[in-house]
Amino acid sequence: MKNKVLNYLKEKNEFISGQAISKALKVSRTAVWKYIKQLQKDGYAVEAISRRGYKLSGSPDKIFPDLVRKGLKTKIFGREIVYFESVDSTMNEAARLAIQGAKEGVVVCAETQIHGRGRLGRSWVSAQGKGIYFSVILRPRVILAEASCLTLVFAVAVCQAIRLVTGLDTKIKWPNDILIGQKKVVGILTELNAELDRIHFIILGVGINVTGQISSLLANATSLEKEAGQKVSRVFLLQEILRQMEKYYQLFHAQGFAPVAGAWRSLSATLNTQVKVVELNKATEGLAMDIDNQGALLIKEKNGAIIRKVSGDVVHCRVKK
């Protein structure tokens, strides 16, 4: 009913009395007043002038599920969206739902996270309303050994979606950071709940810096609006990301990793550069040659040896001509 009141106000787009709303929607005037209060609390600017009534003069900059689902046209990703103004971590919330049996494609998003997580136990800064922070439940029909490349599949999807919506020249740093120039705008995290012979579910988490100044703590980060020099709609961007995710995920299930790997290569900021890959306390240096069919990075060391890295942090040293 709150949405009905909202839609009625949108439709009229002028001052309309509480009585008229009450009559049109067949609810009491007290109820109308309550729903208007709720909408204002949600961030909608509803003007109220005595004898003239109510008028919607502004929508909140929020990634409300209704807004995201409108015109989304996916079959799996984002058909159900669980929204929080603030949450401990969308990863934890999505995992909790998945354990309770939530379906593949369910999205948990939040305006801010109190304990946002990054890869390898790091934290992820989630400034209120300044980014897109969401997790998706996946139930891939593959075995453990085949799942490792999924992290690259979704890097391609997010990278492509940002390109489509903003026109920015985003690139992927192996395995799944998304950069503009050498600065990070997106982090992707993939956590697994599985037995050794069966995946129960995967939670894919995405954090995107959309707007505002990036904390000085994050010297190597930037935001989409800073780079684009204009406003980026978080709702439209999230919609496109969900569409691209569904597209590449279905491609992966239908044809395996090879076609996605091709897309990854063409978007890669890492291949053909000198890299240092740090894992635990060990560093491997050399030329990033290619990825293999499990998504591992193949590095050619100075002495000609090819090293295969499955995990680690990449430092891009300099572009190799």
Place this chain on the structure above:
Amino acid sequence: MKNKVLNYLKEKNEFISGQAISKALKVSRTAVWKYIKQLQKDGYAVEAISRRGYKLSGSPDKIFPDLVRKGLKTKIFGREIVYFESVDSTMNEAARLAIQGAKEGVVVCAETQIHGRGRLGRSWVSAQGKGIYFSVILRPRVILAEASCLTLVFAVAVCQAIRLVTGLDTKIKWPNDILIGQKKVVGILTELNAELDRIHFIILGVGINVTGQISSLLANATSLEKEAGQKVSRVFLLQEILRQMEKYYQLFHAQGFAPVAGAWRSLSATLNTQVKVVELNKATEGLAMDIDNQGALLIKEKNGAIIRKVSGDVVHCRVKK
């Protein structure tokens, strides 16, 4: 101090006055009395006769950490043991400890579990004091694709340990059930906490039917004592299992899956039999030919096609001569 009182009673092996204990251990007589009460509560039979004092006349049939650690001689497995009379699930408890940073090899064991888990979300009946129910924290230094065979590594370890302690002709049903004849005595479960490019930890869970009648609900189950026709010490068995686990786990890390796979083959009840492997609603029937280097089962169908199964439930049809 409770253990000091216990050891003193064990040492003396006759009636000894509270006053003598108090003097020998330098604690008050009230304290001695309290410790005796605690020992009785733990299940120790301590006789108390006025003017004669106390005598230890029986130890409880419990898998107390102190008893298990005595003479264990492992370096990793069971160096730390967390014991519960009753617990929700040793899997959950071990996972909780692992998230808090508990080391590899930490064991969580319980006399009974309220919600013991089996593979694929099934439950595991954990009758009070009638089995060994424990979980071990593992932090293997391998990637996801290499971890899938760990479940077979531990099946070999448990199977060998039971053979050494009881002399029973235990066999392994792929992937990791342990059978005597066609009846199950051990279930093994391996749950994973990981990102797609890094294993945080694995919780290995083992449930063993040691003693007593098996519920009629479990027609295909038996217990070690029923099969052996004699008493089996749960403490000695758990010790040997921890030793064998450490041995095969180290072998796997040092030399890979090949040598362990050899041991698995020689203990297999599945190879060279006609099998039906049921996964979700799909069944594959044929001759179980071999396992591959990821621990997957290779099945030759009637039409000669070789099917590779990574997960599923095996039904042994009949022995193929």
